[in-house]
Each structure stands twice: as C-alpha cells, then as structure tokens.
Amino acid sequence: MRRFAGVSLCALTVTACAVSSSMSDGPRARARTVRAGETAAAAGKDGCGQGTAGAAARAAHPRDHDGDLSRGQVVAMLGDLHRTLRERYGTSDERRFDSARRRTLVIPVRFHALAAGRTGRLSAASVRGQIATLNAAYGGRTGGADTGVRFRLAGYDVTNNAAWFRHPRKYESRLKHRLRRGGRGTLNLYTAAVGSDVLGFSTFPQWYRKSPRKDGVVVDYRSLPHGTYRRFNRGYTAVHEIGHWLGLLHTFQGGCTPPGDGVSDTPYEATPAQGCPHYKDSCPQRGDDPVHNFMNYGFDSCMRDFTRGQGRRIRAVWAAYRAPRNAREAGRAGVRGSVDRGTGGAGAARSVGGAR
Numbered sequence: 001m002r003r004f005a006g007v008s009l010c011a012l013t014v015t016a017c018a019v020s021s022s023m024s025d026g027p028r029a030r031a032r033t034v035r036a037g038e039t040a041a042a043a044g045k046d047g048c049g050q051g052t053a054g055a056a057a058r059a060a061h062p063r064d065h066d067g068d069l070s071r072g073q074v075v076a077m078l079g080d081l082h083r084t085l086r087e088r089y090g091t092s093d094e095r096r097f098d099s100a101r102r103r104t105l106v107i108p109v110r111f112h113a114l115a116a117g118r119t120g121r122l123s124a125a126s127v128r129g130q131i132a133t134l135n136a137a138y139g140g141r142t143g144g145a146d147t148g149v150r151f152r153l154a155g156y157d158v159t160n161n162a163a164w165f166r167h168p169r170k171y172e173s174r175l176k177h178r179l180r181r182g183g184r185g186t187l188n189l190y191t192a193a194v195g196s197d198v199l200g201f202s203t204f205p206q207w208y209r210k211s212p213r214k215d216g217v218v219v220d221y222r223s224l225p226h227g228t229y230r231r232f233n234r235g236y237t238a239v240h241e242i243g244h245w246l247g248l249l250h251t252f253q254g255g256c257t258p259p260g261d262g263v264s265d266t267p268y269e270a271t272p273a274q275g276c277p278h279y280k281d282s283c284p285q286r287g288d289d290p291v292h293n294f295m296n297y298g299f300d301s302c303m304r305d306f307t308r309g310q311g312r313r314i315r316a317v318w319a320a321y322r323a324p325r326n327a328r329e330a331g332r333a334g335v336r337g338s339v340d341r342g343t344g345g346a347g348a349a350r351s352v353g354g355a356r
C-alpha cells in the first residue's frame with residue numbers, strides 16, 4: 001500500500017529472514033516478511049522457514065514500501081530543512097544546533113493505546129518501559145551518541161475501538177483527529193495492531209505544516225519492551241519510528257547514491273540490514289554499513305546506536321519545525337523545548353471513546 005506523498009509512512013518489516021549467503025557475496029539478502037500474528041513456529045523454527053504459500057506470496061520485499069522515499073523527495077526534504085533554518089535563524093549550518101552545545105531537549109509524549117476489549121490495553125509498566133527505552137536509546141546508553149533528546153510521559157489514555165485497533169492505517173485520520181493532543185512539539189504515540197508486514201509508521205516533521213493533525217507515530221502494541229513480537233520486542237520499533245518523526249531517514253535511504261540519508265557520519269548502504277549481520281560493506285564509499293543503527297532494519301537485538309550526526313540532524317530539524325515559534329508559544333512550554341505541559345502519567349490511565 002502506498003500512501004499519498006504528504007504523509008509518509010515508514011516501518012520496520014516484521015521479520016526479515018534468509019540472510020545473505022556470505023559476506024563475500026555482498027549484501028544481497030533475500031528477505032521475507034512474516035505476517036503479524038503468525039508465530040515463529042508457523043514460519044519455521046527460527047522464524048525463517050520456507051513458509052506457507054500465503055507467506056511466500058508476501059515474500060521478496062525486504063523493506064517497507066511505505067517508507068520508501070524517492071531521491072527527489074529526499075533532496076526536497078533536505079532543501080526545505082536548510083531553507084527553513086536560514087529563514088528562522090539566518091544560517092543553515094546544522095552544527096549550530098549540535099546537542100553538545102545545546103541543553104537537553106525534553107519531548108512530552110501523549111501515549112494513546114488503542115484496544116479491542118482487553119487486547120491492546122497496555123499496563124502502566126509497559127508504557128513506562130517504552131519511555132525508559134526511548135530515553136536509553138536517545139541518551140546513548142545503548143551505544144553510540146547521546147542525541148540530547150529525552151522523553152517525558154505527558155499523558156496516557158486507552159481507547160476501546162476494535163476497528164481502530166485492528167486497522168490503524170485505514171482509520172488513521174479519524175483516530176488521530178479524535179485523540180491527538182498538543183502542538184508541533186508534542187509527540188503523539190499510538191499503539192495498535194499495526195498489521196501484516198510493518199511494525200509501525202510515522203509522519204515526518206516537514207509535513208506538519210500541511211497535515212498537523214496527522215502528526216505522530218503509530219507502533220504495534222506487541223513491539224513494546226517484553227511484548228510478544230519475537231525479535232522485535234525491545235521497544236526499538238518506537239525508537240526507529242520516532243527517529244522519523246524527528247526527521248531521520250533510513251541509513252540505507254537511496255542506497256549508494258548521494259545524498260543517501262543526508263547525514264555525514266552514517267556510511268552509505270546499498271540495502272537494509274536483515275536479521276543481525278556482524279559486518280556489511282555494500283557501497284564503494286568509505287565506511288562499513290551502519291548495521292547497528294536504530295534507523296536500519298535489523299532485529300531489535302541488533303540495534304544499538306545513533307550517530308552524532310543524526311543527533312545534530314534531529315536538533316536542527318527540531319529547531320526548524322518543532323521548536324516554539326514565538327514568545328507566546330515559548331511561554332507555554334512546560335519543559336525545556338516542549339510546548340505541552342501534559343497531564344497525568346502512566347498510572348493515570350483512562351479510557352476514552354468506544355466503537356464509532
């Protein structure tokens with residue numbers, strides 16, 4: 001399914017198997033996606049079996065098609081970023097916004113769990129665990145750079161609506177219009193049964209202007225820490241998708257063709273990491289593939305880092321698109337860099353809505 005260009009969706013493939021035959025063969029991993037809900041046993045004991053006819057029919061697309069951006073779109077996004085920075089700050093030099101030179105950015109998170117009865121209803125511990133995972137990953141505590149970004153739970157609600165829960169893409173506009181809270185600096189994070197071949201999807205900050213009410217991130221509820229998605233249950237789907245919400249692209253964006261992901265210290269990469277390769281060097285440019293980067297496609301156990309350049313990009317994108325625009329907005333900021341004071345916590349879960 002391809003989405004209209006205004007709101008891009010990204011995603012991790014649920015399970016990508018069949019690793020490349022050897023390093024010398026290069027990165028041509030053949031991959032296969034496994035249906036959400038399909039057990040690893042059904043797919044093969046390691047989740048990478050020959051698969052059923054249905055699964056086979058879904059095969060051969062190792063990346064999420066929704067997240068694909070053309071080179072032209074990437075160039076336009078980067079151009080828009082630098083143009084916006086110049087307009088607002090008189091410079092497009094992203095070093096000015098480096099986290100090492102700026103105070104910590106704390107982003108309020110409005111957490112919305114969609115549910116069908118008891119299914120999808122997250123415990124307060126799960127919600128807190130996801131927030132802690134975000135802070136560890138973006139703080140450099142799993143490896144790599146500290147991006148200078150932290151997350152603070154600003155509210156948690158549960159919406160019992162089976163249709164929204166099971167088809168969050170189909171009802172994306174409706175559910176977001178109903179549930180979204182805060183301004184451009186508030187992260188609205190939704191959990192649902194995202195679906196068959198992707199684990200989550202996100203909007204990019206460049207599109208907030210056109211579609212502010214669609215702004216946000218949706219991840220599968222089984223991908224949270226200790227969730228039931230084998231190999232994708234450390235909460236890194238949210239880390240990855242929020243990376244897009246903060247303006248990062250896949251490390252394999254554009255393959256070996258400039259500008260790639262537009263970040264200087266993430267080497268070019270011809271294809272996504274599948275599974276957990278120890279090593280891959282798929283492009284003639286300098287540097288091994290960033291197989292452990294959160295913006296790649298490895299298993300959760302394989303993901304561990306952001307680069308300093310990605311942190312700088314996040315801060316620059318924030319300054320361009322999500323920072324308070326004026327004194328009035330800044331005055332409303334409850335926490336450094338945010339525009340939403342938030343209410344309640346994970347313990348204050350409340351139910352809203354119903355079937356509609």
Ligand SMILES: [Zn+2]
Binds near residue numbers: 010012240241244250
């Ligand atoms: Zn992605």
